[in-house]
Amino acid sequence: MSPPTLDQFLGEIAGIIKEKNGTQLQAYLIYEPPLPPLYNKIVLEIRQYYPPSSQKALENKCISFIPEYDEGDEGGSRTSFVMFMVKYFAFLRDVDVDNLIETHDLLKALLNQSILALSSSIGVIVLPTVVSLSRALARLAIGLDKRPELIEHLIRRESLVESEATERVTLVESSANVIREAFKKCLSERSGPPSGIDSNGTPEGRRIGIYVMANLCLKLFFHCRKLRSAEQIFGNIYQQSPPLGLFPAAQRVTFLYYLGRYLFANNHFYRAQLALQTAYDQCHAQCISQRHLILIYLTTSNIILGRFPSFRLLQRPEAAGLAEKFQPICTAIATGDLASFRKYMDLDAQNAEWFLRRRILFQLTNRCEILVWRSLARRTFLLSGSQGAVTSQGDVTRKAAPTLSLQDMLTLAILLEKRRHVGENTPKPNGLTNGHSSTQRTHTNAIFVFPKAQTPPPQGADPETPYGYVDTDLADVVDPEPPLLPNMEIIESIIASLIEQGLLHGFISHAQHRFAITGVKEARPVRVGFPCVWDVINARANQEVPGWVKERKAPAFGPGMVVNLSGARPAGAAPG
DSSP states (O other): OOOHHHHHHHHHHHHHHHHTTTHHHHOOOSSSSSSOHHHHHHHHHHHOOOOOOGGGHHHHHHHSSSSSOOOTTTTTTTHHHHHHHHHHHHHHHOOOOOOOHHHHHHHHHHHHHHHHHHHHHTHHHHHHHHHHHHHHHHHHHHHTTOOTTSSHHHHHHHHHOOTTSSSOOOOHHHHHHHHHHHHHHHOOOOOOOSSSSTTTTSSSSGGHHHHHHHHHHHHHEEEEEEEEHHHHHHHHHHOOOOGGGGHHHHHHHHHHHHHHHHHHHTTTTTHHHHHHHHHHHHHHHHOOHHHHHHHHHHHHHHHHHHHOOOOHHHHHHGGGGTEEEEHHHHHHHHHHHHHHHHHTTSSSSTTHHHHTTTOHHHHHHHHHHHHHHHHHHHHHHHHHOHHHHHHHHEEEEEEEEOOOEEHHHHHHHHHHHHHHHOOOOOOOOSSSSSSOOTOOOTTTTTTGGGGTTOOOOOOOOTTTTTSSSSSSGGTOOOOOOOOOOOOHHHHHHHHHHHHHHHOEEEEEEEETTEEOOOSSSSSSSHHHHHHOHHHHHHHHHOOOOOOOOOOOOOOOOOOOOOOOTTTTOOTTTTOO
């Protein structure tokens, strides 16, 4: 006796394949709980008629319903889709949603089989189902990664089998690697024109899934911090993808967000702000959380480039809470206040953990300090700089170059450094520095040291034995020396660096310890000697963003290209 509900279901699937309705196929292949009553009935029939030992019989049942179709351009045939349906029914039969690890493995196997079906001539029909399975696998993988107690045995097993020369592949990364195979299938679509765009100006065939699959991969790679794998995604897209503008807005915004994050992590801040600015502009106004996330990295990139957020921008709904994080940094940079800047960017600062969780603390600290020094030099010039005296000798009038005394700048820098260290004897621990001030250099093994001022010695402790060291090998280690104050060599090197970067316009007189501004005519010396940071960077920057396909590219010669030589003349032949 044949299972009636299963037969009816397979008949409807066969009709969907004939109609080439991918959306309806995805709607039919339900796999996430809770299942509708009809699907629960199908599960009971599969368990009754096709237990795990009757896999071949289940395969024959699917073959009897699935219609024949042409083989795909990559060798896929009806067999791949039949095996996918077998995997689907086996998943419904065997899955135990209470066992998340087993569910993840079964879902990954099902997705693997669906990707094989994606290679056949009905790949476009299967694509919506592949996308749905990929999203479910990504959610499950990230959910498991956030519950380490469930995957503790996997971590122990992987640590035992891995060698020192190989890097451990996490559960999230393994899921991303499977989804990446679907991305490759979409990107390598060979049907249609070489540009991948049909007569209506839209991506053709499986290419419509390029950015959906890429965004899922990037989400997982960023979650497990595998930026090298993300780089491969961007490189493949830059070489083979149709223009990004042909795809839906949601896909464009998500892709540009991850591209901006990747460029930011690799210190390409100008390119990062180009991608993030476009993502922010194209993100729907009602997507507050998404715009907030984009705005964090966009604001950080712009601050590093010398552009500060306006008051109007910080009043927008998506900017809630950002003013208190970024405005103190902007104020310290604008005023050249080294003490406030370093105190605010200290690991013991109130917002340090917020910056660290978003991985922007060290970029702000390292890249913005030179801007603080520039503002300090500018402020010193406004306070005590020479504007350039005019002298006359007969009929000749000469104007001396405006200069800045580096000794005055050094005096201000020393004052700010001393102000910064006031009250640092009792730093407030926040779990990041173990109570040691990060504004001064600590011992290499500071994590093994407890602050003596905050931790009283236990009763009965030997008074001659230094208390506070966890390891006895560190008992004789002395406290580090306080940080050195700036000197003239440091000031000159900073000014020289600013000149090299184009942030100052002039030269240094080492003999007189002065910075001279050149090129001053009718303009104010401060405008000539201290050009706008953003204008300098923007004038030098390249607008091209690797990974972002903005327009159609002419096909280049390379492997797999077909060249028509029907009209070619033999070498050395005269023109006809």
